Amino acid sequence: MQHDHGQNNNLGIVYSFRDHDESQHRHCGQVEISKYCRGQKVIVETLKEGDVFGEMSFVDKTPRSASAIARGNISLGIVDRDLLDHEYNKLSQDMRMVFRALVKRLRET
Template sequence: MFQISGHEVFEDGQVIFQEDSPGDCIYSIEQGVVELSKMIGGKRLILDTLKAGDVFGEVGYITMGARMATATARGKTELGVVDRSFLDDEINKLSGNFRSILKGMAQRLQRTTTMLALEKIRREEPRIRKVFGLTFKDKESLVKAYSENLSGLGVYIKTPKPLPKGSRFNLKLNLPDDQEQLRIGCEVAWTRTETDDPAVRPIGMGVKFIQISKEGLQRLRDALKDSEEEVTEL
């Protein structure tokens, strides 16, 4: 059984830890309920609801990385904090190879959870074929381009010189009947540098939104809500 080094009490709605915070400890639920949630595309998605006897926070501890979700108390909740020295001793009893396997499993769980969450949101945020003017900066200059399709999660940008995968940049999007450009923080998810049908699959880059305000997301959704041509493939 786990060794408990301390106890913490949380009231209803109180955040236990935030997504992306350091994963430096594991909790055991002694009484109450804990909700795990993740922000995807400006929406909060509930991943799981845990009850007394469940343990959480283990993925962040095993990977020695950031928390993959936010943990929130639902009702008055009492937690036991699993002793860090006990955890370290148990982990160190394992061979180096087995520790690597365990860490790899935890990292795959993080990626799978994110992918499933994205898929759920995608069903609620379909990509719409819509042409909007936009601008962004590369290393040399300001680039003017157009969207091919977009949703509340991201946009495909038609451009003859796509940025490298993983590049982060700020995008300014021109919405119809809106005098103020929509500013969005983005990351290049994938690129297309060759095509056999430029009219259907133009050269460019698929971009995911990593920073967009709630107000900005609503403005984008309002601009897309009257469109009916949903994109089923890229």
């Protein structure tokens, strides 16, 4: 995975992205994924170093559905969208349709 640049942080709360942001890149790093449901913050998942997030917005090209908040020291790699588009477009139309259907179902849950 190629990285355009990285970001280091030890402040505890830094948004890598927020819900409703448009997706430009996919991120890798250690963060808390959360969203608000009926006015209450819900932690969806806490990702460890090396996990990937931001993939749903990449696949369906819609604004993000959750926020990613750094917890402790992190390093985020950002992969250029053009590179990901190039690789994604190598997939068959059927596989891309499967990925879009999976993302749609995940967003609806």
